[in-house]
Amino acid sequence: MAETTSTQDACRAAAAGKPGLLVVADRQTGGRGRLGRVWTHAGELGIAATFALDETLSAPMLAMAGGLGACTAVQQSTSTPVGLRWPNDVVERTDEGNGRKIGGVLVERGGGVALLGVGINVRQTEAVFLPDIKGRAASIAMLGGESTRLEVLFALVRALDRALRMGVEGLAAAWRKQDCLIGLEREFEHDGRRVRGIVMDIDPLGRIVLETKQGLVSLPALTTSLVHGV
Structure with missing residues (x-):
């Protein structure tokens, strides 16, 4: 889609109760994150995507799979180490644990499907971020990566597919390996x-x-x- 208010809402409507749909928007004007937070999305510089999945999948499994999938896709696109910050932030790894956020995940349900929303900053520069998140947000490009949005999206789809096939226990173990808060x-x-x-x-x-x-x-x-x- 060229533009939508939210890929979550667009995917819910388009899926019509059937899983297996992926909605990606060049720009979303009302993106949201966990706990009602706003997800800032700069048009055609990042990924705003929602997957319509089987509603029987548990929320913890979806959140872990989404976080792990996004983290894997980002890591494959940059040599800068990244990890997961509880509960679903993809961040650059630092010794102090204050790494900038590159992506996030939102799990919702509605219309007979589970909605897994993933946002990843791909080509943004520091200048495009709003003042309240400057210094706290980064993109793959800012971490030295050269991948395009399409390349990162394909990596995300592949990584998410692998994550959803792991099973809950295997997924939890894989998630813990990416945790970047231990010891802090x-x-x-x-x-x-x-x-x-x-x-x-x-x-x-x-x-x-x-x-x-x-x-x-x-x-x-x-x-x-x-x-x-x-």
């Missing part, structure tokens, strides 16, 4: 309570384990969010 001090929020500590383990299907001043704290992964900028 971070703050998480669960049920209105914030907990800060050293990240000891993140199991996407189980618990997030933090070493705090009071000892080890275990939080349910699926309902715990990373607090950004703290």
